[in-house]
Amino acid sequence: MANVLDMFLSRVFISRQVTCVILFISLTHTQNTVVFQPSHLTATGPTVTALLLGHTSDISLNVRSVSPSNTTGQIGSPSCRSDLTEWVLTTEQVGKTAVRVQLRLERNLRLCGDNETDTDCCPKPLCVLETLQVSACVGGTPQASLLIQAKIHALLVPANAGSDNITVIPNQVYQPLGSCPCDLTFRACDVRCCCDEDCSIEELKLFVSHCLPGPFGGQASAAPGYQCSVQSSENSPDWFPFLCVNSPPENNPYLGLFYQGNKITAKPGPSFQSPALSAPLPVTAYIQGSPILSSNEKYFTIPQKVLGQCVNSAPVAFLKNVKVKCVTVLRSCPTGFPFQTRPTDLSITVKNGQGGDVVVDVIDEVAIDMSQFISSTDAPSDEGPVCENVTLALDYKFYWKGNGITSVTLTHIVGAITLDRSVALTTRYSAVFLNGELMGEPNSGNPGYQVGRPVIAGTLDTLDNNTGSVQRTSVNVWKPVSDGLCSTAEMKPVLFGENSTSGCLLPVSRQNLTQCDLLREAVASLQAALITATYVAKSGNPDPLTMTDWVNISYVTLNSSTTMEDTTSSCHGVPSHQHIHVWSLIAGMVEGIPQRNIRVLQVSYSLSHWALDCGGGDVSTCMDPLETKLFPITSSVTFTDVPINTGPPKTRFQVNFTEYDCNRNDVCWPELAFPITKYYTGEPYSQALAKGLILVFFFITASVLGTPWRQIRQAWT
Numbered sequence: 001m002a003n004v005l006d007m008f009l010s011r012v013f014i015s016r017q018v019t020c021v022i023l024f025i026s027l028t029h030t031q032n033t034v035v036f037q038p039s040h041l042t043a044t045g046p047t048v049t050a051l052l053l054g055h056t057s058d059i060s061l062n063v064r065s066v067s068p069s070n071t072t073g074q075i076g077s078p079s080c081r082s083d084l085t086e087w088v089l090t091t092e093q094v095g096k097t098a099v100r101v102q103l104r105l106e107r108n109l110r111l112c113g114d115n116e117t118d119t120d121c122c123p124k125p126l127c128v129l130e131t132l133q134v135s136a137c138v139g140g141t142p143q144a145s146l147l148i149q150a151k152i153h154a155l156l157v158p159a160n161a162g163s164d165n166i167t168v169i170p171n172q173v174y175q176p177l178g179s180c181p182c183d184l185t186f187r188a189c190d191v192r193c194c195c196d197e198d199c200s201i202e203e204l205k206l207f208v209s210h211c212l213p214g215p216f217g218g219q220a221s222a223a224p225g226y227q228c229s230v231q232s233s234e235n236s237p238d239w240f241p242f243l244c245v246n247s248p249p250e251n252n253p254y255l256g257l258f259y260q261g262n263k264i265t266a267k268p269g270p271s272f273q274s275p276a277l278s279a280p281l282p283v284t285a286y287i288q289g290s291p292i293l294s295s296n297e298k299y300f301t302i303p304q305k306v307l308g309q310c311v312n313s314a315p316v317a318f319l320k321n322v323k324v325k326c327v328t329v330l331r332s333c334p335t336g337f338p339f340q341t342r343p344t345d346l347s348i349t350v351k352n353g354q355g356g357d358v359v360v361d362v363i364d365e366v367a368i369d370m371s372q373f374i375s376s377t378d379a380p381s382d383e384g385p386v387c388e389n390v391t392l393a394l395d396y397k398f399y400w401k402g403n404g405i406t407s408v409t410l411t412h413i414v415g416a417i418t419l420d421r422s423v424a425l426t427t428r429y430s431a432v433f434l435n436g437e438l439m440g441e442p443n444s445g446n447p448g449y450q451v452g453r454p455v456i457a458g459t460l461d462t463l464d465n466n467t468g469s470v471q472r473t474s475v476n477v478w479k480p481v482s483d484g485l486c487s488t489a490e491m492k493p494v495l496f497g498e499n500s501t502s503g504c505l506l507p508v509s510r511q512n513l514t515q516c517d518l519l520r521e522a523v524a525s526l527q528a529a530l531i532t533a534t535y536v537a538k539s540g541n542p543d544p545l546t547m548t549d550w551v552n553i554s555y556v557t558l559n560s561s562t563t564m565e566d567t568t569s570s571c572h573g574v575p576s577h578q579h580i581h582v583w584s585l586i587a588g589m590v591e592g593i594p595q596r597n598i599r600v601l602q603v604s605y606s607l608s609h610w611a612l613d614c615g616g617g618d619v620s621t622c623m624d625p626l627e628t629k630l631f632p633i634t635s636s637v638t639f640t641d642v643p644i645n646t647g648p649p650k651t652r653f654q655v656n657f658t659e660y661d662c663n664r665n666d667v668c669w670p671e672l673a674f675p676i677t678k679y680y681t682g683e684p685y686s687q688a689l690a691k692g693l694i695l696v697f698f699f700i701t702a703s704v705l706g707t708p709w710r711q712i713r714q715a716w717t
Helices: 002-030 201-210 516-528 652-656 685-705 707-716
Strands: 034-037 040-043 047-054 060-066 087-095 098-105 126-138 141-153 301-306 309-315 322-330 349-351 357-366 374-377 386-401 404-418 423-435 456-462 468-474 476-479 490-493 500-509 535-537 550-552 570-590 593-611 628-641
Touching (some): 301 423, 309 322, 476 628, 500 516, 516 570
Parallel strands (some): 357 404, 386 423, 570 628
Antiparallel strands (some): 047 098, 126 141, 349 357
16 A cells, blocks of 8 residues: 555655646746736627737737638637738737737628618627737747637617707706706616607607606606696586696606706815915906916915915906914024025016016115014024124005006015024015005995994094095004014904903002002003094995094093002002993894994093012012013994884783784784775786775675575565
């Protein structure tokens, strides 16, 4: 048994060695030969693709039509002879040792119609039935062959294929989307769709008994029985002509089964990438809000704030004033725009909106006081590197008239910055539009105020001819930034209809509390800077020359009846809180929208007691006269709606009795004869009066012919 097993294993080992040798010889031999992959194909369409692998540098391809032998049924050996066929052979190199081979049928696969004389069509449904052989030859010797069995049927294309024009879709509000919804394939017959106009009579016979039912198959139901058009003399009652409905056939109950074709524009989603500016459209004249263009058809841009962040280039819109401040921490001298600018960057040419160009006039200035631009430093010193000619401000003034720009001036402010570790630089950018010397200010409504728009205030400016004009300004509240101190705080305008409270912090030392009069004056001056106006506009679009459009701002006098003495570490009567109270009322309606006007704007102050707290563990403010403590200075605004006077109050009887109240009762007896009054506008007054008299006549006739009158006549007789 062991001998038999040893003989079996030895034979298996020898056979494996022989197989490996044969494969090695085969692989070595195929390095200089080619092969088709795949070698046999069945084509059902007009395009066939295969790959030729191997050494393809000196290979030539030939195509011929072959047929099996009548005796053996086999295809002959490959040949390098090429025949004339309806197939076009193309090749494409896809690698060092691979070539894509493609054959495309050059003929029309449309099925010939009845009695058609055109030869460029298929006379039978089975259009192409042949066998092709593609041979790869080297020097007239075939190296590989590809056998293709082509079996292609004709396409069912209607004779009246139509043109390539855009399909006109009817108004889907009154007509379903197509009279044949199952017609889904263009220029082809859809199976079981009997309403498809692309189907020939022969094709319809194949599935005429299996048509798609319902509206999808184009089989709308018959007209309903209440239609006047379906009246028949046999089954229709006598009252049918009075109660039937005349409805157009387009108004059918299947309209709602199909989409009405409303187009929904996709809204772009939020993106964290910087917005890409699209190519500007050519403009002839500027209108409010349109971007200003330069002479090279690009947007005129300046640094602005977008989504709370400063960007170096944002378009400037016509008649849209821009004022921004950007804070940048500098650790080295800046080299790029907008901190370092060249004359060619500033003195550019913009389109004036009237077919011409305007050159920006640049005025260079050097900043002497750098405190308004350098807000903070790590360690102030004069020993660090000095950055020369750093751009600190770019202030553009656009002078406009009509729909065009007459001139543009730019105030370019530069300065030298000394760096020591890092510097917080505040740069200023603005673009204002001036009509003459007056800056265009947007309105806050037309005519009434709109919620969220700034409250318009003004100061009286007396001209030389003693005619007063009101110069616009704003009513402001505190807007703290960065450290929250009043020295760095900004102001924000009061927005109509929005209550708000804000403030800032004022550092006060014990030495300041010993000079209470100066402290009260300093706080009062800070609060007074918020409101510099003396008038407030009643409406959202006031006329600066019409004083009736403005109302005086009233101030509440501080109550000084109760006086308290100041001490060495406390001050009384500090106007630390400013309150703005605005009363508004509805002055009218415009297209159903209430128009609100400002009736009164009152400013009042609340007095506080400021004192140092020397309790607890921190007593440095009480010991050191220069040590400061932060005290709040606040401002607030409140809007109150003034109710409209509707007359004297109702009595208890008027409130509870609702029988004749048409607003709180479903039955309104006082308006029983409303259709025949002049207030009824549903139809002409003459028709309403005639119909009302006819109703009265019917009522009198029914009353005369009724039972009570019959009994009276019988008793009288």
